[in-house]
Amino acid sequence: MGAVRTFTTASESGTEALGHQLAAEIGVAGLVLLHGDLGAGKTAFVRGLARGLGADPDDVSSPTFTVMQEYRGGATVLRHVDLYRLVPGFDVEELALEEFARDGVVAVEWAERFDEVASGAWIVRIGIGDGDQRQVEVTSPA
Ligand code: ADP
Ligand code: MG
Numbered sequence: 755m756g757a758v759r760t761f762t763t764a765s766e767s768g769t770e771a772l773g774h775q776l777a778a779e780i781g782v783a784g785l786v787l788l789h790g791d792l793g794a795g796k797t798a799f800v801r802g803l804a805r806g807l808g809a810d811p812d813d814v815s816s817p818t819f820t821v822m823q824e825y826r827g828g829a830t831v832l833r834h835v836d837l838y839r840l841v842p843g844f845d846v847e848e849l850a851l852e853e854f855a856r857d858g859v860v861a862v863e864w865a866e867r868f869d870e871v872a873s874g875a876w877i878v879r880i881g882i883g884d885g886d887q888r889q890v891e892v893t894s895p896a
Contacts, residue, residue: 756895759892759894769880769888770802773800774805776802776806776878777802781830782830783830783856783858784876785851785860786861786862786875787865787868787877788880789877790878790880790882792838794882797814797863799890800861800863801814803832804832804834807825807828808829814834821840831857835851836862846868873895873896874895877893879893
């Protein structure tokens with residue numbers, strides 16, 4: 755496991771800004787596994803990632819009928835996956851997330867549904883605090 759850092763954000767825009775900031779560290783490829791309850795701010799974080807990677811943050815939403823959305827615009831592609839609505843029995847392995855993560859950045863919401871222990875992934879855990887406070891724990895790849 756890599757270095758663990760904990761950030762506190764006080765607003766949705768603060769969580770977006772953190773995603774933006776981390777995009778620079780993640781670079782052009784990598785797997786970002788997002789954990790946190792509904793409303794924690796996972797999608798907000800991905801919006802910041804999109805901005806940091808040169809894509810349009812306004813394109814980022816939680817896909818209802820698509821498992822994976824792609825945002826282009828910068829030097830790389832950001833693929834956004836939300837495993838929340840996966841039907842039981844859906845094989846997450848078939849998404850080949852780690853392969854996609856070799857030629858672009860893949861951000862996965864509800865990563866707890868992705869059983870495989872992904873080595874070399876960024877892990878972002880967002881905890882809900884008082885009011886608009888969020889604790890964002892970021893583990894960088896080993
Ligand atoms: P998730 O994708 O984890 O379900 P969203 O990013 O879609 O969460 O939504 C987060 C919700 O929480 C938004 O309504 C946002 O306005 C609110 N919110 C309040 N404080 C924060 C914060 N510090 N960071 C992110 N979102 C926040
Ligand atoms: Mg979401």
